[in-house]
Amino acid sequence: MLKKIMIALGAAAIALTATACNTVKGLGRDIESVGRAGEEAID
Structure with missing residues (x-):
């Protein structure tokens, strides 16, 4: 379920x-x- 929500949010973005x-x-x-x-957030 969470995976489907994340995919939907990614597609919307x-x-x-x-x-x-x-x-x-x-x-x-x-x-x-x-x-x-x-990259800046990771550093």
Whole structure:
């Protein structure tokens, strides 16, 4: 059950992120910034 909820939340987050970007280039920047934020959080 928890796994299904997490998958649904992940899919919703991806959908919201994709609709917030106007271009593929913008989506690439968003993904890059998320990766950078994750690295900073780990350090």
